C-alpha cells in the first residue's frame with residue numbers, strides 16, 4: 001500500500017505528452033462524438049488526474065498506456081465518467097418549460113388520441129435535474145387536465161451521473177431554481193444528518209426512467225415515438241457532421257410534428273435534418289402540422 005502511494009505523481013510530473021493526449025482525444029471523439037482540439041489538453045489532464053492517483057500510476061502517460069494496452073469495460077466506464085462535462089441545473093433555460101406549458105402541452109391535449117401519453121426524452125440528462133424539472137412541470141399540467149398523462153425517458157452515457165439521477169437526492173441549494181410551490185409539492189426534506197438534502201418524491205421519480213445510452217451507437221434501442229426531445233447542451237461538444245448524424249437518428253424516434261429543444265448556445269442552422277425552427281432553440285419535426 002505504501003509503495004503504491006509513493007509511486008503516485010509528484011507535482012511537475014503530471015503533464016500529458018502531446019502524443020498521449022492525441023491518442024486519448026481521438027478515442028474520445030470516436031467513442032463519444034466529443035471534439036477534442038489541442039486546447040483541451042489541460043482539461044483532459046485535470047479530469048484524469050484523480051483516476052491516475054486511484055490507480056497509483058506514476059504519470060498520465062502511464063495511464064494512457066494502461067488504458068490502451070489493457071482495455072476493459074470497467075476502465076472505459078471510469079474514463080467516460082471522467083471526461084464528460086455534466087454541468088446542469090433545475091429549471092435551466094426556463095423559457096423552454098414556459099413554452100412547453102403554454103404551447104406544446106395545450107396543443108397536444110387538443111389533438112390527443114384517446115389514451116395517448118405525452119412522451120418526452122431528456123437526451124443527455126446528466127444528474128437528473130432536467131428530467132425532474134420536466135416531471136414537475138408535466139405533473140403540474142396534469143393536475144389541471146385529468147386526461148393528461150406522461151412518461152419521461154432520461155438517458156446519458158455517464159454511469160456516474162446516471163447513478164445520482166436515479167437516486168434523486170440533491171443539496172437544498174441545488175434545487176433553489178425550482179419555484180417554492182413546486183419544491184414543497186415534489187421534494188422531500190431530509191432529516192437529522194440529511195437535513196441539507198432533499199429527495200425527489202417517489203411519485204415523481206416513478207414518471208422518469210433512466211437508461212444508459214451513447215448517441216454514437218448505431219441504434220438507440222428505443223421503440224417510443226417521442227412528442228418532445230430535450231437535447232440541450234450536449235451537441236455543442238460535437239462536430240457539425242456528428243450533430244447532423246445524431247439528430248437524424250433521433251428524428252426516427254420522434255412523432256411527426258414533435259418538438260426538439262436544444263441549448264440556447266446551440267443551433268441547427270445549415271444541418272440537413274427534417275426540422276424547422278419554431279423559435280430560438282426550439283425546432284419542430286416535419287409532418288403532422
Ligand SMILES: C[S@@+](CC[C@H](N)C(=O)[O-])C[C@H]1O[C@@H](n2cnc3c(N)ncnc32)[C@H](O)[C@@H]1O
Nearest residue numbers: 032084086087088124126157158214215232233
Ligand atoms: C452539459 S450536460 C447537459 C445536461 C442537460 N441536458 C442540461 O442541459 O442541463 C451534457 C451531458 O451529455 C452527456 N453526453 C456527452 N456525450 C454523450 C454521448 N455521446 N452520448 C450520450 N450522452 C453524452 C454527458 O455525459 C453530459 O451528462
